[in-house]
Amino acid sequence: MSSLGNKKIMSQNISRLMKSKGVTRNKMSDDLAISYTTLTDWIKGNTYPRIDKIEMMSNYFGVPKSTLIESESSLNISDKVNAILANLSITRQKKVLAYSEHQYQLQNSQPRLFKRPKQDIELYGAVSAGTGEYLSDEYRETISYDGIVPDHDYAVIVNGDSMLPLFEDKQIIFVKKRTDIRSGQIVIANYDQQAYVKKFVSDDSGARFVSLNKKYDDMPINANHETSIFGVVVL
Incomplete structure (x- = not known):
């Protein structure tokens, strides 16, 4: 040129x-x-x-x-x-991110003309998008998976519909072990000795775990509940 x-x-x-x-x-x-x-x-x-x-x-x-x-x-x-x-403003960037994540999930749920070779991954149990599950390092199951496998520490399966439209019931998601999290991230959390996948929110109203499906109530994080973070979802 x-x-x-x-x-x-x-x-x-x-x-x-x-x-x-x-x-x-x-x-x-x-x-x-x-x-x-x-x-x-x-x-x-x-x-x-x-x-x-x-x-x-x-x-x-x-x-x-x-x-x-x-x-x-x-x-x-x-x-x-x-x-x-x-x-874009931060508010509009968040909307773009939510839409992109939804499109990514739709893409992965649709049939592909060219299938990726299946990979073996270790499943560490289930996390709830509903009423609670028990998650333990002692439980491991090796399964074949034909989707995109991101860099992760472990994989879990989602039970329930509280994180629709982002995560569907029985969808496999991938997690990085981390305890330092920020508001807006999707996390795997212990809440009163049960494992959940939720959005962590911290603002002037306090800290809480939030479901994307609005038919589920928020889960407040306070002295009345035992809480800890297992990791951050990396899709």
């Missing part, structure tokens, strides 16, 4: 990202400590920024450097999604 072509693509990408982020030339030049004239030359395609300036802009917009360097039509879908996601 010619130098002129590079300048044109760069100028188009900078203009597009500025519009997406809602910033003016004055604000961007102030934020990045570059001159208004220099930024204008980039936007008009008169000059091409050095690599350190490209990296600075990629950090500023929260996108990969390829989003600035390559034409929009050549970017893959994940680059485009990441560019949009970086400029």
Whole structure:
């Protein structure tokens, strides 16, 4: 590609990202400590920024450097999604995450034209999406699994419907052992000596385990209940 072509693509990408982020030339030049004239030359395609300036802009917009360097039509879908996601509010990012997780589960539940080879995984019992289960390291069962197997410490099977639409009854889910968790994560938890899969929420109303299926009540975390975390679900 010619130098002129590079300048044109760069100028188009900078203009597009500025519009997406809602910033003016004055604000961007102030934020990045570059001159208004220099930024204008980039936007008009008169000059091409050095690599350190490209990296600075990629950090500023929260996108990969390829989003600035390559034409929009050549970017893959994940680059485009990441560019949009970086400029959404946290509330809207959470909505995108929930929708993506749901689509991922639907994809895994549908028949595939090309089946993946089955893998043996160790199942450590069941966790409740309903009324409670008993989970123990002593119980292990090896089964064949033909879905995507992420990096995990153990797998469990879901019993019940309290985590619909994210997890279905009898679905296998994968877990990383962890005790340090943050609000909004899906966790495997001990609650009064029974194992549950729930969403952990901590806010001004207090800490609690929440079901995605709203017909189930929240489970408060307080001195009246014995609670601990077995791990975080990694799908």
